[in-house]
Amino acid sequence: MQDSYLEEILEFTNPDIREEYVNPHGTVRIGKVLEDLDALAGSIAYMHCDDNSAETIPLTIVTASLDRIDLLQSIPMDQDLRLSGHVTWVGSSSMEVSCWLETMSTPPPDPRETSYGVGVLAAQKRVPGKKILTAKFSMVARDPITGKAAKVNQLILETDEDRRLFRSGAEHKARKLMDSQFDLSAVPPSFEELNLVHELYKEYIQYLDPTYKREMPSNVQWMKDTVQQNLVMCMPQDRNIHGNVFGGYLLRLAFELASSTGMIFAKSRANFVALDDIKFKKPVKVGALLSLTSQVVYSSGRTFQVKVRADVIDPIKDEQSTTNTFHLTFEADHDVSRVMPRSYDESMRYIEGRRKKERWMRVSETNSTN
Template sequence: MLYNVQRSKPLGLCLRLESNHCNTAEQPPINFENIKTMQEIRKNLQKMMGVSGKYEKEDRSWLIKYLPKTQEELPTRSMNDSFDMAKVPLSSDIMLQNRYTTAENGLRLGRLLEDMDSFAVWIVLKHIYDPKLPEDIPIPYAVVTLLVDDVFIEPDRYPDKDLIFSGFVSYAGKTSLEVTLWLEQLQENKLKRITKAHFVFVARDSTNTSSVLVNSLEPNGEKEKDILQHALKRNEERKRFRIDSILNKEPIPEEEALIYNTFLKTVDETEPMLGNKVLPPGSVWMNDTQIETNIICHPEDRNLHSTVFGGFLMRMATELAFLVSDVHCKTRALLKAINSITFRNPVPIGSRLILIGKICFTRDNVIVIEVLAKVDSAETKTSRTTNSFYHIFVAENNVAPVLPQSYHDAMLYLDGRRRYLDINKKMST
């Protein structure tokens, strides 16, 4: 039975929330032997979607007739219905350890983001449930990542300790869903948090051409009501951030003054004239921090819809951000948070993917790095931006200030500053 393969619950959400996902000695007993591995999750996802796993054009258009016409046709779901856990058994699998280990014998955060994206899709498909769908019919949905935000990363993580994923759908609209996801590590028989994140998805039809309806969400109990209220608040914050974006509104007076003072720092004091631009000692021009990489997207990097997997893009962007940080700091800085990951356009298999990373803001020992993903088409001679990523690093010591040279860079500088202030505010509350 393909559709209901996801129905197991190794541990209920209510019990899991009792631990508050914090590093306490008293935690719910969990039988980790019964938790699916991420490899099993991916195989189950293929079965549920009815795809063979081979790189071939698979026609899923015939599944559209099984989609609901109204949301009322679908039963209301609770957060507990979608809750699940998964693991990556690093402690017992040397091959996995090698894939997840950095050159400094740390844990590759890019690999973790890959797994988190796959697991979040699994959670969404646990939430989506149509009792009228025949048991032998694959799920007639495609699930597409829209954005990831509020990723705060703890420094203590090891390449030889088991990874434990857990999550549930914390918000569902008509066609969109939010997944709240934790990533923890089993250390000395206790779960220690590595990160928590919110993934936002949109449900599409089986051909990935239009949005479709999903089950509504009804909170069960005060804790779930509180979770839903926080999710609604995040939705409003995302809308407000888009409305107040530098692309939509001119800078506020405080920001205009900051840019003017930054400009004055670059004026040659020996010959103070417009056009006589100098770099202050110890500073770096923003464009001089830029590093670009080009990738051919192969079939092994595809998702269930035969475009490039979002987790792969997150991994590549994160590892490029590490490289930009390393070059600027001359040492390894810690990735403290990811402010926003957005998915604007799909990346086709076989395309040339261009990743461009550069520092857009610095303050003391903090660095904000923007990574843009673009697809270059040889046939049309055009390029389009598909993704944007913003990583916040913290170095051991103060870093060289990065300054903008053009008005465009100045706006990017202000955008980076806003993200720095936003992360600072969220981390202090």
């Protein structure tokens, strides 16, 4: 596993670098960190598949999905951070790349060191501190000529930790397959979920039907009123080595729109908690018009779910197709309004968001136990 290990230091103690990552609130611009993570995962996957032969045409590797990102604690702006990761599981043509973001601590320089060597020696002494963020990416390899699935290098499991990570990767892949079998697009809502939708209907009809003479409470918002949109022209500067738009760039756009949507909904800062599975359904070409639509689909207490749909628009052919769907969990500093659906389509989004919230709670409990 360590053969594919890569790391990158974000030197937030350098004012010029910190300036690139700071947001208007003086905290870290998480969307930019997510963009860096996607680039790191791609580099790790290419390193793992390299056969060290200059005569071999490199495999084409693409991000199939971003399986999950969890923010374990707030990201400090006054410390250097380390992005690192390596391949933790492989199948026939697919790989799981696990990445981490950690704080870096540097011991104070020894007064006996010469001024010339202080910087170098201090950098060598930097050691990882607390783990801040974890992420898992699923990468797939394709033959660069035929485009068909290509076999990737297998892993030699040398230590107990290697075996634990590999076993965890296999279990994660099995859970993903099981979760996909219960997707709302394929499986109808459960009896309990249908009862919930009916209860919501009985409530919201009283706000719409004048015979009830019931005003909507101040702590309830219509789901349709939480929609925000953005339209972006995809530029050549944002392409990857395959000539398509870099996945990390799409991730950053989606995150920053979701964060802004959350601020408007909560009327306060929206603190990022987790990003659920993302499937990259199709590549986005340079020059495409990318339409991003975000909406708060579920809320409970201080937490709420924001769904972002990314569509590619072809104005010449008058066609539109969805390329990605993002589900993000945020937490406000106070209890937020209840979001209220008023159609079947919105009710299904509500149920989907509720399922994402329940899944996030299960994962959080598992992480705290481990």
